[in-house]
Amino acid sequence: MACRVLLLAYTPSPDAAVAAAARLCYSDVSAGDLFREESRELSATLLDHLRKSGHYSPFEHASFTFAIDGLSRVTSHQLVRHRIASYSQQSQRYVGMTAPDVIMPPSVAANRELAEKFNRTVEEVHRFYSEMVEAGIPREDARFILPHGWSTRLVMTMNARELHHFFTLRLCRRAQWEIQNLAREMLRLVREAAPLLFKAAGPGCVISGECGEMNPCGRPYASVREVLDEEGV
Amino acid sequence: MACRVLLLAYTPSPDAAVAAAARLCYSDVSAGDLFREESRELSATLLDHLRKSGHYSPFEHASFTFAIDGLSRVTSHQLVRHRIASYSQQSQRYVGMTAPDVIMPPSVAANRELAEKFNRTVEEVHRFYSEMVEAGIPREDARFILPHGWSTRLVMTMNARELHHFFTLRLCRRAQWEIQNLAREMLRLVREAAPLLFKAAGPGCVISGECGEMNPCGRPYASVREVLDEEGV
Amino acid sequence: MACRVLLLAYTPSPDAAVAAAARLCYSDVSAGDLFREESRELSATLLDHLRKSGHYSPFEHASFTFAIDGLSRVTSHQLVRHRIASYSQQSQRYVGMTAPDVIMPPSVAANRELAEKFNRTVEEVHRFYSEMVEAGIPREDARFILPHGWSTRLVMTMNARELHHFFTLRLCRRAQWEIQNLAREMLRLVREAAPLLFKAAGPGCVISGECGEMNPCGRPYASVREVLDEEGV
Amino acid sequence: MACRVLLLAYTPSPDAAVAAAARLCYSDVSAGDLFREESRELSATLLDHLRKSGHYSPFEHASFTFAIDGLSRVTSHQLVRHRIASYSQQSQRYVGMTAPDVIMPPSVAANRELAEKFNRTVEEVHRFYSEMVEAGIPREDARFILPHGWSTRLVMTMNARELHHFFTLRLCRRAQWEIQNLAREMLRLVREAAPLLFKAAGPGCVISGECGEMNPCGRPYASVREVLDEEGV
Known part of the structure; x- marks a missing residue:
């Protein structure tokens, strides 16, 4: 029942690319040396630091392109409201x-x-x-x-900063089930591709530790693990 | 049959506001003097100059907010693909x-x-x-x-630069009839509110003098007048 | 010493315009009736509701255009990094x-x-x-x-949603003094123009009640009042 | 004298990724089959078609991340005015x-x-x-x-659509020499990485066949080749 989601393409070594960009801001390193001599541990520390201080702008340098199949047009209409992203959608004008x-x-x-x-x-x-x-x-x-x-197909590209924002909103239990399912699939895929970047991505209740909704669902997630383990409906 | 469109609000004196912003770029005038001593004729000349050289960025300082009623969700889905704009749409989740x-x-x-x-x-x-x-x-x-x-309602805000772009694409006869009708109504409204800014807004065939479509409609508009006089379908 | 800031233009009745857009989303009201029969008290309640639940998207329908004079190019370089805004800046190529x-x-x-x-x-x-x-x-x-x-001049347009975001970041004491001064002037101006929209706009420490910085300044503001009363440096 | 530019990372197989997204729009192909069975020739034809009809939106699915070294802050100030892009710039607040x-x-x-x-x-x-x-x-x-x-360093990410727009403006001889040099280096790099996507990228005079400037330089380029062969100043 759930839509199919593929990670069609993404910036190679996304964790390292974002860490390199962040490093440039705060240290006297030349562009050519950005990728050198830096261990994975240091990258992890740096990315944690960015996340904790809310400095997500270097996360924009990593982009992720998804192919989505079997999503309703109800939900694609919601989806394309996220304006900091790129969409190519199957046309009902040209395709019968x-x-x-x-x-x-x-x-x-x-x-x-x-x-x-x-x-x-x-x-x-x-x-x-x-x-x-x-x-x-x-x-x-x-x-x-x-x-x-009616079912539709899209190719969608989002950067890692917007993805964090998207997960915050759309993994919330108050979001409609179909876009929750989509977001959960997307999160699984990007966590595999960029474990450091998305280590702490998830719904608002997990990320900020509190619910921002006026009408809370009453069942806040305890962890990202719990989000991922849930079956899509 | 056509949707109803109201101009709910817009930047006061939009022609003058854009002309003031443009003037600041190219001359040694203080911010406080921007609106003074400048005749409508000079504004018209300046705006023409901007348009002819394709320097539309000052056009962004004038915003237009429309209320749209009786548009199909087919078309609102097309509409919200224009990302440099703001939308509030009636929810089918909350409104029966x-x-x-x-x-x-x-x-x-x-x-x-x-x-x-x-x-x-x-x-x-x-x-x-x-x-x-x-x-x-x-x-x-x-x-x-x-x-x-199904019919929907929206409030939409676009700035004058994006509106020019929108008109170029959506007044084209190859666009679907409903979004053409919407664009025509919008053009009528903004021309009244800001005659200088939108003097030369219209479909690509009129604005650039040639059709960019791979499959031209064969009936290019001769003038903006012709676009405006046409009955919506 | 501080830069001069003028509110050059803004969406008329910004509080009412945003409330009208929000009302459309959640109720069965036609576009033509949006502005009618609604008291200022109901608008205030609705806007509070939006803010508390973090649904800032209707705030985008109100735009504010500032003329800024006597800002350093150091700071204008920081300023234009806010991408959801429009800028016209005095050119050093054309103006001696x-x-x-x-x-x-x-x-x-x-x-x-x-x-x-x-x-x-x-x-x-x-x-x-x-x-x-x-x-x-x-x-x-x-x-x-x-x-x-070196001193520069700009005309800048931002919508009320982006302004809230801007104030959160740039009224923080860790921001550089010049952009803090600019943000304080802007806040004073928009609070006068749209008291409901900006009732609760301010630095992160006041708005979210906690500091998100890795290196806190140690002197969090107790209220927006305190921010406004402070002398610019 | 010219700045150094490296292509730090980019969407793998950018030509194919964009062609796949475009194919989805116009044909009844499932997301999983997007990359299969399609020859390079067909991709080339499809991309040509998109370009000729001005349908650049699928070009957004390919992103390019540059490391730039030795650019003046005069020019980085111009550069970051391109808002559909991501920037991380060396801080003069934190780096001495x-x-x-x-x-x-x-x-x-x-x-x-x-x-x-x-x-x-x-x-x-x-x-x-x-x-x-x-x-x-x-x-x-x-x-x-x-x-x-003063010299600065940046990491910048732009998608292929915005790059086309950037080249149109910044390879123009009326742009300042330093950003022309930067654009030329960027064009050389992306043409190598994505020859089909950037086959016809260049200054306005070459791409549209006519100059849109009010004060033309009088020396329009005859071809992209001529742009690329030129020595940076």
Whole structure:
């Protein structure tokens, strides 16, 4: 049910690249020597220091490009509201929607009767879409009738600073389940690629130790580990 | 059928504000004297000069805030891809969709049979949405079944530089009709509020005198006047 | 000694404009009714709510344009690092530097001997600048010898969300004195123009109640009042 | 004399990454298949197509991180005005300026007498800087007297779309010589790393075939080749 997420590409040695940039700011080192003679331990210390003092700007030098498949357009609409990122999304103007392909929310799936009606409705609506297209209605117009939960695909690039911000907001239990799932997958992937950079990335309750929401969920995460171990819905 | 657009607020005297900022760059004038002793004619000349040399950065000092009502979510999804802007959009998570409210594309409206079926489908889908909400499905999940053409409301702020860019792209006949209509309404409003700033704003074919599209529409606009006089569809 | 700051222009009724945008997100109100029937008390409550839950995005709809005079280029270089803002700065390529005009740091001014030598040095360097210009060196090249503290002028536009962020960082006592002074002047001006929006804007220690710096100054502000009452240096 | 520029890191296979993102928009391909079965020829055709129609947004998925050494603060001030980029710059607050290190403009260097006086002035000013620091003036204040042409170091990250824009503006002969030199070095480096992406990057006169400046230089480049072959000054 959950969307598929691939880490398509990223800045090589992202931990070291960010540490090198930070080092330049505070010491008398030439650009050519930035990558030399520096141990992984020193990088770890430096990155911890940046994070603890909230100086995330060097984190921008590491970028991560994801391919995302099977995300609803409800959620892609939320996603692209993050403006410090780059998006390429599959076009419903140019690509025909040849078969029914709608994300079913877990709350609907849990109710057999509603789930069946959901699927039937999707199929009927898709038949009407196809009928319109055959009658000469442009695809870009026929899609107005398609369910908002229709599946889409994107390539998205975010830098490590914006990713931290994204995780803070979107791993919160008050975010909608689908973007939570997406964020959890993304976090798993970038932690593998850049363990130092994302060592302490997670929802606000874990990172700042307190919940900033007006209507708290009442179940704050105790650790990033707990976030990662959770099954997506 | 077209969306309603209001100019909710904008930088007072936008023409003069931009001209003042530009004047500061190139002359030995103190900040306090920026607005003084300068005639409207000189401002017009200065703004023309900026535009002709492509130096649009002072245009950023004038901001325009629009209230938009009755735009489909298909189009709001396109709209928020413009990242150098600010958006507040009506939430389908918090606001219930109490009555059917879908934008019907003109191509569908022009076909009586399809138009009737479109409306019937919208009503049936909305009934199922209401049924799900009554059965305890969260509104944020039930909306996955609602048509993508569902109507939404936004408040949007863009500065005059980004507006120029927006008009270039979205007044092009290759843009979808709904965002063309929106752009046309916006252009009418800002031309009234800031005639000098937007004197020469319009689609690429008019502004640069040539079409940049790989698949041109074949009917380039001859003038901004022609754009403005056109009926929205 | 401190730079002069004018509020050149801003979104009319900024408090109401932001409240209107926020209202649209969470309620079933049409765009045309946004400004009606809403009392100042309700706006205040709504804006408080947004601030407390960290939902600052509607704050972006209100923009503020400042004219700044007598700021050193040291500090304008820091200032323009804030990327979510618009700048028009007096050009040293096009405008000649006809008289010595350098910002003297208070620490230098406090030492009579150094202060005198500072002024003499500025004058000598400026004479050499003039000599080079007379000898045909382009102004844009001759300025390489001018002191980094040379005075400059800017017009700058920031929205209320970015201003909150700016104040958090730049009213901190660890920021350099000149940008602290600038930020204090800006805060005074915007509080007058938009008392609700900026009611709780200030340095991090006041806003979040704790210091995020690795090397705290040891003298956290007790209130915004204390920040405002302080004399600029 | 020219600054040193290194390409510290960049998105691996940048040509292929951008082509993959573009392919997703216009065809029914799953995210997992994006990188497969696609020849270099097809990528080249696709990228040409994007460029010719001005659809540069997929170019944002490839990022390039440069280390820059020996650039004047005059020019770094210009450079950081490009807001769609990330910067880490050596701090004059935290790093002491232990020896004279100022960029001498070629126009000054060409005049032996002025060049000698330039160097003497730099040395005298630096002695005064050191004297102030020894007398207890904070480095961040003492630097106000240092020449604006003082040398600095940066790490900068830009994506390929913004790089195209940067080259258009900064390879223009009307840009100042130092940022022209920097841009030329950057172009050489990225063309090697991503030949397809930057095949047609260059100054406005070459890219659009006409000069947009109000005061043209009168010596438009005939080709990107000519730009690259030119000696930096």
